[in-house]
Amino acid sequence: MNEGIDETKRNFLKLMVTASIVAGAGLSLGVVVKTLSPPALGVSSFPNLKLVDSSGSPLLASNLGVNSPSALQFSYPLQSTPNNIVSLGDSSGNPISISATEVTIPADGSKYLSYAGVGKNGSIVAYSGICQHLGCIFPELRFYPNGVESITLAGKTYTGVFHCLCHGSTYDPTAGAAVLTGPTTHPLPMVKLVWDSTTDEIYVSNMVGPTIYGRASDLTGESPISGTTTEVTNLGNPFTL
């Protein structure tokens, strides 16, 4: 009975049948592998959005208080990615004009050009509200207007800065949020503001600097903002809380 069986021929058939089953199994596996990973969220390019207040009417640049300690935050470029918008002033409360400067990323020494301030006096700037050190947000990462002093771990005081109470990182908003003190090694990403001088409205259209903390890229990892506006929310004055 066992004689005359050609093992080679039989193995060849076995191989072909196995190959056919492997094709089916492989395709099934491919389907499952793709299904298990949900579709990526995000946008393909930076959207152009108008800043509005909670009632939906446009936020006017002239209504932004100079040196106001209250945190005004809006999401950009995706949902729940907070940014702070501030109008910078000197110690006597006069707005100061911010010009574009070269900012260095201490981590790798690379440089980029920050955006100039906008508004009538060129004093309005906006930065990511997520600390680049370990991702702390408001009220830990907050704006210290000129006259309110922040104290770093080393005991040195700064004023007119963004300072994070988690681990003491300090950023200079007049110079593109460049790093004043560590432990952070990256400046805060800066949001590009566009001011319409006829209507006094403000638009956001781009970002520059390091990638937003915790993201693979600024444009993915979250749901896009629907519509053409993003709402500015007043989270209150952290120094009176």
Next chain:
Amino acid sequence: MSSIRERMKRAMETGNGAGEWIIDRTHLDKLPLRKTPDYMRKWGGKWYWTGALITVAFTYEVLTGLILLLYYNSASPYPSTLYILDSVPFGKLILATHLYGAYAMIILVYVHMFRNYFVGAYKKPRELQWIIGVLLLALTIGAGYFGYSLTGDVLSYDAQDVGRGIASLIPFIGQWLASVGFGNGTAASLFAKFLGYHIIMAALIALLFGYHFYLAEANTMLPSSKISKYRAPASTPETEDMRPWYPSNLLYLVELGLLTIGFIVLIPSFVGLIPNTPILISPFPGPSPTSAAAALIPAYPPWFLLFLYKAVDFGMFTNAMGPLNASIVFGLLPLIYFLVIPFLDRGNSLHPLDRPITTSLGIISIVYLIILSLWGAFEPGVIIATPTVALVLLPPAVVTFGAIFGISKMWKRGKLKIGGKSVTVSFFIFISGLVVTIILTGYSFSYMVTHFSVLALGKLAISGTAVGFLAIGTARTSEQLPDKKLNKIPTGAYIAIGILTLMSWVLLGISLKMNPITQAMVVGMALGTVLIFSGIALAIYRRIIFGE
């Protein structure tokens, strides 16, 4: 024949080669599973494996269900269903095949049950095995009902309204039962419960199936009538000349699995590519309950509950307690009948003609199930006067009892000789004949013609035939090769297997380039085809190597 055993022996002694290593280390050859006689794996033996087909379908349901569980959100059922359909890669394919896998499972459970009913498999010593099987049918339909309702589409809300209505009609415990089953009225509590019950029922099916299968192994298969001589108790004791479980049964089960899953994937993919499929067989959920399109859809239940749905329309059930009474008469009573049949039909004869009452009631159950389902599909919600109900339901009962008793008498007198194959064939002809006659001569005929387009009928026919094809033992699988000497491999086998393998890989290559969201159903057709092709290749291989 002995060659396999010798090869096995040699492999175990020498331990050479990857295949031998796997067999030895996984102890595939020592699995505590019964060997089966050769006739069960031969061409006509698929009737012995209806339970295996259900197991494959159930496994497929568990796997796809677990994937869907990663995306489904019972707090927003409809949006999360749409997200699975429109955004998740191959989400459409997984959801549609999960639905059709459940359909296949329900049909196969019916096929399995009625097959074992007519051959008398519930008799000694398999009474408990049968009872657990009937409970598994109820659980399968229950899991189907809850799963079907999870999508949050208009049909899902219809189904839960009806279910809650019937439950709350039950005296004394109705309100309590309705809140246990359907929550306190908020959508969130409803769908959280539905998801829970769906999974609980699937888990219970797995649990009971385990015991059902254990009993099946312990009681052994009901042997062919040639061996049992139509006398209970009958068993299939293991003998030395039976082939080992590995590889004979394993390869056979792999073949059945490939074919079953192949059809489960292929059919809904095909139906899903046809535009405007009737909502009862569409592999996708219906419109949102709040949309304008929802108003145009009759309050259909899932098709496997259509028979109950139609019964509620009967004249005698139009009173306040009607829906409950209809469910008791057409749902609960048949269920109880099937549960206790081992104790009603206690004779030791397994021949269907020796048990004319049992056989007649079985045929009438099938005919009623089909008629009521079709009736519910074509005339949803139309009240039927009691005389009309009698006119439709009584004739098949009378005809069946008359015919079966007549044939039985002739057979007992020895005037009628019936061969094994012709019984099955004539059985199907008889049942389809009854159903077709009633549809054609029933007064709903004109309605069917005017309200049902030829195209829709064609689609229904194609998909129905296909589902039926799957159910009837995954019918024609391999070309019937002549029974040549086993050690000669015919050239045709090389060509057939070669072509099948080649086409499988071509389809695999094409599929990899497809878009997982927009072309999910096309990939599904390719995947189903590849699985069926490999199943057929394996069938041909088994045929020429094992002579099965």
